Amino acid sequence: MENNHKVLIANRGEIAVRIMKACRKLGLEFVSVYTAEDSSSGHVRLARETGGPKSLYRISSYHDANELLSVADDAGATAVHPGYGFFAEDFRFARRVTERSRPLIFIGPSWRVIRELGDKINTKRLARSLGVPTVPGSDRPIYDELEAEKVARTLFDFQLQQGVARPLVLVKASAGGGGMGIEEVRDVDLFRSVYRRIRNYAMRQFKDEGVLIEQRIRDFNHLEVQIVSDRSGKNPVHFGTRNCSIQSTGLQKRVEVAPGFDPSSVHYDFDAARVLEDITGHALAMARKVGYDNVGTWEWIVTRDGHPYLMEVNTRIQVENGVSASIARVNGEKVDLIAEQIRVGLGEPLGYTQEDVTFEGVGVEYRIIAEDPSANFTPWVGNIERFSWEEHPWLSMHTHLPPLSPEAPYAIPTEFDPNLALAIIWGKDLNEVRERGMDFLEHLVLEGRNGKSEGLKSDVEFLKQNTARMLRF
Amino acid sequence: MEWDKQLQQLSERLSYMRDIFPEKHVEDMSLLGLQLDELRQGIARGTVKDPREGIESLENLFFFIECKLEDKLTPMDKVRIVRHPQRVCLRDILENVYDNYTEIGGQDEHTNDPAMLIARAYITRRRGKKVYNQSVMVIGHEKGHGEEFRNGGSAKPWGNAKAQHYMQVAETEGIPIHAYVFTPGGDPVEDYPGAAQQIARNIYEMAGLEVPVVAIFSEGGSGGAEAISLADKRLMFSHGYYSVISPEGAAAIEGRLKRGERSSSELIERCAADLHLTADDNVRFGYIDRVIQEPVLGARPYHFEFFRSIRQEVIRATDEVVLSVRGPASLRAMALRGLRDREINLDDMYVRWNLSKKARLRLVEKRQKHFLRLSEGTYFSGRSWWKRVTDEWSAKCSEMYNKLKHDLYLSKRRSVSNALEEANAELDILKYRLTAPWRRMRSAFNRTPKPLATEEELTALSEWDRTQERGDWTWVSPKAHEDRAVTCPNSALHGCMDLWAPDLYNEFAGVCTTCGHHFPMEYQWLMFNCFDDGSMSEFNEEVQAGNPLAFPGMDERLATAREKTGLRCACITFEARVEGTQAVVAVLAGAFRGGSVGAAEGAKFVAAAERARRKRFPFIVYCHGTAGIRIQEGTHGVIQMPRCTVAVRRYVEAGGLYLVIYDTNSYGGPVASFLGCAHYQFAIRSSNIGFAGPGVIKNTTGRDIPPDYHNCYQALARGHIQGVWDRRDVRTNLKQALLTMGGRNLYYR
């Protein structure tokens, strides 16, 4: 790999810190950005301390591609790392970055891949064409009421045959996203009214009447397969599975465990090892088919009786990448997935095959967030005065918080996700990870105060409660 | 004392002359002024022996110089004569030309628009001892000798609406209309019903008005004049003007002035000459039928002889119109010949002015054909004689074919199939009733088992015929190849982020993703992305815009426009399909001289309307942008307003579906006539529609207008247009429009 690249970090907070560290590890220069609101964030401090010349710029918004690219030009950056969120899955940004008159390398999949897999209908059809199981239901937008009703009826019958006691059907606007324009149907006779409501909503919102009709699956495990591939797109490698079933309301992940299942210490009613093998196999097959050329995640639903269904593909590095990295070894060595992403993103071949990747032990990631689990996980806003923990060899903490004291507190900016830190804990088996996890959480100190002098609220208690539940169905 | 009145009159004549010739003929003026002062002082001191003789000789000198100057009148001098507050106005004419009248459109300032005057009047004629009072509807602009509230004779939209209403009244009553055009132009106010919209309605109305209409021009300012002047006979005062734009307006455009700057008087004078706006010019062009000679240096209210000649001429014109369509064709010519004698007094002769039903139709047909023939030969038709002959023949043949197909075959077939359908429906009901008991029995015994739901059906890949997706455009703007960011004009209001040109002009179709603002796109975008691929076939592409007035510098400018755009004129006409439906389409491309309309564009438009009528196709006009009538063509341009509207009316009345789509900026004559008269008009979002653009409004009225004054949503709220379309949905919306406003039967009644 050429070492004269300079990477623009088009992100903030924890991921910006991790990209900076990965760049330094690889011997690359970087340039970081921040907004006025975010100037006390740890990534600004780190950039100031460790960056070279022209490595830190104040911009008006992280959401404005023009700001990022004008900074890239002034700083002489040659590549852009989007992190997660913001522009990570925006194929237009990736296209602009690579097709502008002063092109940059987009450290992420090529824009065509992002576009193809960013569309849920596309993804579903691609999966079905390869025989990858997807949630039963339509795989194209349905415009005709009679056809829609027929699909819904078949879905109800199908679920009854499968022994589902209370079948549910999901109607969603095919052009929608982010939880808008989705409704459940419990009774087939009510289907038409729901269908019409969604169709009219879709017409108003997206100028497209198409709806998707799917089975609604309840009480499932949420599994992910981590894929890494180089620019050739021919040699994808998986880095195992993760289980992200422990979520707050609103499907926000809080605890992630790798591997996805642990048949050695937990009993499942189905062949868990087989499921893991299947979903990694399917993910690799799809990645090969589209020529996937960077890191990505295949998200799966696994039902209580062990049926996996592909949900979606995330064409970016994810928050929880560290937990997969904690149990994976390449030729026996530890691995940093972000560094791998930058390395292959800049065009270096992967350099190893699936046989070289081995797995060891169990990892867990806790997301430490200032929020109130008793009040629907609403974010808590205020000043953090104390944040400390016991260091252990089995623990790695990722945080963008600067060193704190009651005299120099950190004000949580209101613009962004309220994540404070990620704690990744490794153990040789599930029991050890649980013990270490509880140990870590017991010793964690997190204090703060808001404008009304109320104490900081966090999800630590929630994490403790759920530690025992890890990987259990 | 006793001579004061005559002296006063002379000094008024002098100041009138000074007004007409500002800073010109200074010697003559000072000579007259000197003589007048001398005489006045002389009389006052008593040194003049015979004041009467002195005054008479001075009057003779005045007359001599007036006659001398009359011969030297320049076009701009005539414009000043017409604008002078002492010029005859409509009230003077009503008093002196007609024998009796009642104002019915309001009185003085107690009317919705004091600039538009309506009166019922009659003219008394005698034959032997018998007296006839012949009623007419007098419609016209009132300048009121400079009365402030008359707005200088600029009619507001509601004034024109009033005129339209009384035209309909005249039609109901079967009396002729005398329209007096005394306007510098329409007032560009866009309150309901909207300046452009109402003028368009007036022109459309007059194109089919079934009573004789005679228009008399004194001051014919562009669109405002056209609102009441689509007439069977058009007369004009010899010192009047009839023009596309005021000389000052032309000078502002020619001199490329910014807001608030004034152009030099030489430039204005030159523009007035270049515009060819005098009565003689317009008679030569064929847009005016006859000139009424005025007294020296223009008619003023005390020129009673002039009113007599107006009276004779309007009677003659009305008689001619009536006689030319009444009775058996063989007798008409003879009757007309009788009128040609200028010596006879028409007051002592009587011609009935009412018309039979058939004569009324002949009248309208004659008027329409007359206007369709105007302005021929003022552009390059580009067709060889051979092509002209073959085109004519193929037009005739297809006319015959379509007549046979649609009027005979299809209508018969439709009535037969309708009858069959009804019979079948009856049969079905009967069958249903008869078999009801049997079905009941069967359903009671034979419960069909539900088919098993197959997993296959729900989890395997289904068939999906992907239709054209958004963001996948056939034609992409060259602007999409530049690497730059573009700022949305609404960014301050909606916080829109800068868009990258390759995204904006390609995938987004020029639409801001935050606020939906539509950036202007080239005319090709809609042309190629709206109609079916490969379905376009252009016709009349050889027609080329000319320079009929030999306007200085125009030939070069046209050549540049041709080179830049690859077009020969601003109008592109072609046949194309919209989702399988055949249509005739005319595009006004803003790229060619601002989309301005001249004789060539008018000719192509008329031909397209005619073709659509012949072929029974819907007629779609995409107005990508138009700055108005091409001023450098003068009245050759203005005449396209009534002319194209006549073509539209003929097409619509034959049963066609006429649909207009506006994009970017559309102003001026075309909107105030053949575009604005459409029953179905739609606009692309962020487009502006109006009578006069913001700069023109500021220049002519001095008013500042709000930035969104001409926005398409204002036009929608006012009822001018029927809908605002997103550019990306034009194709679907157009299909929808053809389905709902046309119908299964080829969009044809």
Place this chain on the structure above:
Amino acid sequence: MLDVTSLLESIKAEPYTEMPVRAPHTGVINFAGVREGDRVMGPCGEWKEVPGTRIATITREHNPKPVAAFDKGVIQVLNLEMEGHFVEAGTEIAVLRHYLSRDEVVRIILRKSLQLFCAPERAKYYFVPDVDKKVKISGSRSVTVQDGMELFIVSRMKREVPLIYHGAEGVIYEVYFKQNENVDAGSPLIGVCPPDQIAQIEDVIARVQMDWTEAE
């Protein structure tokens, strides 16, 4: 009732504000030829359709974007040494010395005399859609608020929650927040005028209009 006279006196003692002009975004700056000591205009015209005097142009991604004076005043400081350089967002490029206009004095006084409803926390605020439409179409003074009415949407951390208005009934006389901009906890959102005080308030405004002479 508040003492308008003394309030006016205190404003008259300090009739200037100094306002920094900051780069709204990154890019390469070119000054527009104005000099220190020059008089500049803010947006003017009946509909504010004429933009303010251009101070500089900042070119970003081949897109020259003007930086205009947002209010009238005199340029006190102009950082001309930045000419041709890349500037970060928020960099101060000039300082404007602005003499308070009548309207601004009225606003200052209104802020003291209206019933203020303040932001409970730092967040972005929006009116609920119904009210928003009304405000945009016929102005805020067409909206009457009552105690317990759902008036705002608080947007923070990508979550939106409704906010209920508490306070006296009346019309929204002034709006103090802008769309898409954060409001600090405790800053006023709207100024409400109870119907029985409208006459009084208008009286105060009339007094300011008479008493305050605008310097140039």
